[in-house]
Amino acid sequence: MLPPPRPLLAPLLAPLLALLLAAALAPRHARGQAPEIRRVDIGSRHLLSLLLERLNEPIFMPKGDYDTIYFRVPAKYLHPRFQPLTEELQGASTGGAAVVNLPEVAVPELGPAVELSRFEHFSLFIPRHRRMAKRLVEIFLGMPRYEDFLSASAFCRERINPYLFAYATSVAILHRPDTRNVPVPNAACLFPQKYLDGSVFPRIRMEANVLGPGQREPIVIPRDWTATDLEPEHRVAYFREDIGINLAHWHWHLVYPFDGPRVVVDKDRRGELFYYFHEQIIARFNFERLSNHLGRVKRFLNWREPIPEAYFPKLNNVLASRVWPPRQADARLQDVQREDQALVFDILDLERWRDRIMDAVHSRRVVADSGETVALDEVRGIDILGNILESSAISINRNLYGDLHNFGHVAIAFSHDPDNRHLEPFAVMGDSTTAMRDPVFYRWHSFVQSVFDEHKATLPRYTVDQLSFSGVQVLRAEVQTVGGTRPNELRTHWQQSDIDISRGLDFAPRGPVFVRVTHLQHVPFVHRIQVRNTAGGVREGTVRIFLAPLMDERRLPLSFRDQRQLFIELDKFRVRLDPGVSNIVRWHNQSSVTIPPERTFRNLDQRPPGPAGARFDYCGCGWPQHMLLPKGTTEGLRAALFVMVSDYSADRVEQPARPNACSDGHSYCGLLGQRYPDRRAMGFPMDRMPRPGVNTLQDFLTPNMAVAEVVVRHEDRTTPPQPMP
Numbered sequence: 001m002l003p004p005p006r007p008l009l010a011p012l013l014a015p016l017l018a019l020l021l022a023a024a025l026a027p028r029h030a031r032g033q034a035p036e037i038r039r040v041d042i043g044s045r046h047l048l049s050l051l052l053e054r055l056n057e058p059i060f061m062p063k064g065d066y067d068t069i070y071f072r073v074p075a076k077y078l079h080p081r082f083q084p085l086t087e088e089l090q091g092a093s094t095g096g097a098a099v100v101n102l103p104e105v106a107v108p109e110l111g112p113a114v115e116l117s118r119f120e121h122f123s124l125f126i127p128r129h130r131r132m133a134k135r136l137v138e139i140f141l142g143m144p145r146y147e148d149f150l151s152a153s154a155f156c157r158e159r160i161n162p163y164l165f166a167y168a169t170s171v172a173i174l175h176r177p178d179t180r181n182v183p184v185p186n187a188a189c190l191f192p193q194k195y196l197d198g199s200v201f202p203r204i205r206m207e208a209n210v211l212g213p214g215q216r217e218p219i220v221i222p223r224d225w226t227a228t229d230l231e232p233e234h235r236v237a238y239f240r241e242d243i244g245i246n247l248a249h250w251h252w253h254l255v256y257p258f259d260g261p262r263v264v265v266d267k268d269r270r271g272e273l274f275y276y277f278h279e280q281i282i283a284r285f286n287f288e289r290l291s292n293h294l295g296r297v298k299r300f301l302n303w304r305e306p307i308p309e310a311y312f313p314k315l316n317n318v319l320a321s322r323v324w325p326p327r328q329a330d331a332r333l334q335d336v337q338r339e340d341q342a343l344v345f346d347i348l349d350l351e352r353w354r355d356r357i358m359d360a361v362h363s364r365r366v367v368a369d370s371g372e373t374v375a376l377d378e379v380r381g382i383d384i385l386g387n388i389l390e391s392s393a394i395s396i397n398r399n400l401y402g403d404l405h406n407f408g409h410v411a412i413a414f415s416h417d418p419d420n421r422h423l424e425p426f427a428v429m430g431d432s433t434t435a436m437r438d439p440v441f442y443r444w445h446s447f448v449q450s451v452f453d454e455h456k457a458t459l460p461r462y463t464v465d466q467l468s469f470s471g472v473q474v475l476r477a478e479v480q481t482v483g484g485t486r487p488n489e490l491r492t493h494w495q496q497s498d499i500d501i502s503r504g505l506d507f508a509p510r511g512p513v514f515v516r517v518t519h520l521q522h523v524p525f526v527h528r529i530q531v532r533n534t535a536g537g538v539r540e541g542t543v544r545i546f547l548a549p550l551m552d553e554r555r556l557p558l559s560f561r562d563q564r565q566l567f568i569e570l571d572k573f574r575v576r577l578d579p580g581v582s583n584i585v586r587w588h589n590q591s592s593v594t595i596p597p598e599r600t601f602r603n604l605d606q607r608p609p610g611p612a613g614a615r616f617d618y619c620g621c622g623w624p625q626h627m628l629l630p631k632g633t634t635e636g637l638r639a640a641l642f643v644m645v646s647d648y649s650a651d652r653v654e655q656p657a658r659p660n661a662c663s664d665g666h667s668y669c670g671l672l673g674q675r676y677p678d679r680r681a682m683g684f685p686m687d688r689m690p691r692p693g694v695n696t697l698q699d700f701l702t703p704n705m706a707v708a709e710v711v712v713r714h715e716d717r718t719t720p721p722q723p724m725p
């Protein structure tokens with residue numbers, strides 16, 4: 001039996017239906033093409049991404065730019081409202097367009113996945129929603145052939161909440177062997193309302209409805225649209241609200257779901273990567289704060305105290321006409337009693353989990369579900385702890401250690417309506433797509449990181465021997481900015497970029513519609529590193545480059561213990577060291593941390609054909625290139641550039657034979673389907689307390705390391721959009 005689709009909102013239906021009929025019956029050869037029906041091979045992989053477009057429009061509406069593709073599905077796939085009209089809606093001429101006939105497949109029982117209405121938000125942090133997502137991902141991964149997956153996906157599309165559907169389909173695309181080359185559409189294009197000021201949508205609709213594609217102009221979003229500088233936290237809003245950063249977080253969670261079928265969750269060092277990715281987010285945020293004369297972020301430690309930071313997101317859920325709820329200054333967490341979400345827990349539960357985890361960290365062992373004790377050692381400890389703290393489905397004991405990080409997000413997200421008396425949905429902290437916009441995200445994650453730090457402090461310090469690379473010395477490290485006159489001066493400014501959001505605009509005319517955003521950018525730079533190898537033969541090394549501020553918020557030099565936690569990774573790569581002196585040149589855009597700009601602001605139509613296209617597609621995970629450097633200050637923020645060359649024979653990881661076409665962004669994202677490509681602890685060599693006697697960065701150095709003092713200078717100018725390569 002096929003489950004019935006979720007009811008649509010009644011008031012929406014009448015005008016919607018009129019529109020659909022008009023669209024479906026209108027002659028399609030208005031542009032002067034002869035009516036003809038092309039058939040599209042359903043094995044074609046890009047059809048899947050078309051299913052993710054305009055998710056509130058029924059499947060038989062035209063897809064792709066300029067109405068080029070029509071899906072035709074069995075009547076029973078459709079919403080009951082449309083089933084009697086199947087012939088009229090699906091039979092009309094589609095002159096000039098291509099038609100895809102999807103065969104009927106048996107889709108397993110959708111179970112809990114149909115329980116979320118189309119107009120609710122979807123949150124992985126809420127267990128009820130996780131169960132829905134898990135079921136859908138299981139179904140999608142279980143469909144035997146690509147064609148079956150495509151058809152099942154079309155069936156689900158018509159009856160599943162759009163956010164849930166897009167999430168589960170994207171996870172399946174990333175994890176099915178036969179869809180490795182399928183583009184996972186950029187979420188900012190599918191759901192622009194989660195990334196852009198709600199006030200642009202009426203303007204966008206006007207532009208799209210009144211003007212043809214060739215006449216439309218980008219809608220410009222000003223840089224300060226959520227608050228003013230009366231609110232000190234607003235000084236770093238350009239970081240929190242950056243589209244690329246929010247996409248990076250969303251994409252990371254697609255690659256590393258914390259719940260779902262075991263094959264999807266249980267990845268090499270996923271718990272450790274949760275630690276490292278968020279550690280880097282906090283370090284980067286603090287660097288940004290110091291660039292704006294703000295103190296480092298304060299951990300959210302006492303959950304009974306009010307939260308001084310307010311946040312008013314100004315995002316709309318366009319179709320449901322619901323806004324994301326704001327949080328007033330001095331909001332307090334309360335016990336959560338959201339029966340509507342099957343979610344009831346107390347702040348005391350969070351405190352109890354925290355205390356149990358802290359006990360485990362300090363006694364250096366955890367108790368597994370089976371009652372067996374497992375050591376939190378140097379090798380596996382951080383990974384076990386990451387899965388416990390997040391927590392993920394592979395937590396060693398969820399009964400005992402609970403669901404601390406996720407439920408913290410939820411408690412904060414419901415602080416404005418903890419018992420549903422106002423029928424308010426959760427706030428931005430409740431959704432991993434939007435959470436990074438809110439200042440409290442960083443306070444909560446700083447707390448989470450402090451638990452990891454407690455664990456790292458119990459580990460043995462790295463000895464000089466472990467840090468050194470015998471026979472290899474780094475003689476010099478410097479950066480040179482393109483067009484710069486002095487070495488070791490990095491430069492930033494503002495830049496505009498356009499993003500096509502037409503794929504996320506339901507019930508609007510076709511063709512691209514652009515939004516123009518302003519974001520931080522840096523001037524291209526290059527690393528020049530001089531290394532001497534006197535080891536008596538060729539050696540291979542891993543170059544590790546980090547950047548940290550020199551001064552704290554009081555403008556006093558940072559101690560190494562503090563500075564250690566502020567290092568952001570800029571790059572990591574393998575080099576061959578011939579005997580003698582090697583001069584290593586490495587460009588900013590080769591970084592192992594970042595993905596290039598066209599993957600943040602990408603438009604799938606610019607996808608290059610052939611193998612380059614495949615590479616383009618699945619390299620979506622990583623930090624946006626434009627946010628590689630912190631903003632710095634107009635007078636120049638002093639920073640330490642740290643370069644280390646470690647012995648590759650100790651860093652090397654045995655990989656399965658299957659080559660990976662894409663390794664962009666691997667420092668924060670790993671490699672899909674492979675092991676994390678560095679055997680050292682993530683964050684090495686800054687991840688542990690320094691050995692005794694080390695008080696400054698200089699004290700920490702061994703001969704295979706070097707430090708350069710650099711400045712990061714910001715110019716308050718805005719450059720226009722750059723053409724994409």
Ligand SMILES: *[C@@H]1O[C@H](CO)[C@@H](O)[C@H](O)[C@H]1NC(C)=O
Pocket residue numbers: 482524587589590
């Ligand atoms: C990286 O940047 C440099 C300098 O701007 C440029 O010459 C080079 O083509 C870029 N490489 C890639 C892969 O974009």
Ligand SMILES: [Cu+2]
Pocket residue numbers: 405409445
């Ligand atoms: Cu989080």
